[in-house]
Amino acid sequence: MQRLTLEGEFFSFHSFAHFNREIALALLANGVPLVLKQRGGQMPNISRNPRYSRLLHLPQHFPNPSLTVRHLYPPEFQPPAGQKLAVILPWEYGFLPVDWVRPLQTMVDEVWVYSNFVRDIFLRSGIPLEKLHVIPCGIAPDFFHPDVSPASLGTRRSFRFLFVGGTKAGGRKGFDLLLRAFLEEFSPREDVCLVVKDFFYGRSSYLDAIARDPSKPEIIYLYNEVPAEQMPGIYRGCHCLVHPYRTEGFCLPVAEALACGIPTITSFWGPVPEYANSDMVYFVRGRVREIEAAAIGGIQTVSTPFWFEPNLQQLRELMRHVYTHYSEAKEKARLGSIHLRSYWSWQNAAKKIQERLG
Secondary structure: OOOEEEEEOOOOOOHHHHHHHHHHHHHHHOOOOEEEEEOOOOOHHHHOOHHHHHHHHOOOOOOOOOEEEEEOOOOOOOOOOOOEEEEEOOOOOOOOEHHHHHHHHHOOOEEEEOOHHHHHHHHHOOOOHHHEEEOOOOEOOOOOOOOOOOOOOOOOOOEEEEEEOOOOOOOOOOHHHHHHHHHHHOOOOOOEEEEEEOOOOOOOHHHHHHHOOOOOOEEEEEOOOOOHHHHHHHHHOOOEEEEOOOOOOOOHHHHHHHHOOOOEEEEOOOOHHHOOOOOOOEEEOEEEEEOOHHHHOOOOEOOOOEEEEEOHHHHHHHHHHHHHOHHHHHHHHHHHHHHHHHHOEHHHHHHHHHHHHO
């Protein structure tokens, strides 16, 4: 088996670091010889976690390693001397940045992506199909399962919707749609609240203000970083994840919520239909629309970027439906939990990497 160097962040709260930690543990469990080339700093509450601390003690180099897998953002395309390079690179906006295309065509040996949806973006941007390989994200079935004890979330409301993700992520996560749907569909007199687990992009003063407004339905706003092992309790402390994304590379919150047996409302577009169907989740329909370059930081792409626009009225209707038909919703989530925990673990993702190693 080829010796593998995995390069990137490992001990931060960034989603790339979460992927790198979990895939490293799965590869080690499968007996893959592994070196970690750490980029970025260490956050003590992660590096001291017994689940991950063993990663600190891996060898720093192999003699004559054969493959480096680099998972960084912004991406770096220069291969290490004498080694093959595979880059793991998500991009969700229809077409790649122009500046990436030539290096991907000429400098890297393989491009690994989270989903067929992302693969197709690379393909239509001019990256050869033979270079593209899908290595999905996953869930840890020993952490994300229906028997997790629910977290106490500081509310007396008996029904709790949940959003997990960056509320200030440039519209990509669809939180603005969810917030509007919740505020328009529910009143403060109803026994319902919205729990928002925000992170990474900065705390929202706008959301803080809404959460303090007694004329609005209740919102519980959580921003502080939470250790990975506490996230299953947050999922289980709620009754329905709502994630009406405009575009995603894989959408881990949906996979994690389903693994925990939590009913889920999400977009019928992009990566989620690759691992869940309408027997497991409630899908919001919508339309694909072009977006301005300003929506993605002014980056020039190969052609006009685009994403999905979920239908706001249907989102409201589905939130109301889950609220009033919860037994039906729980049965969907039960099926989703079995499916995700059986077929979409980090262990299964690691096996796909092993297939690439030969």
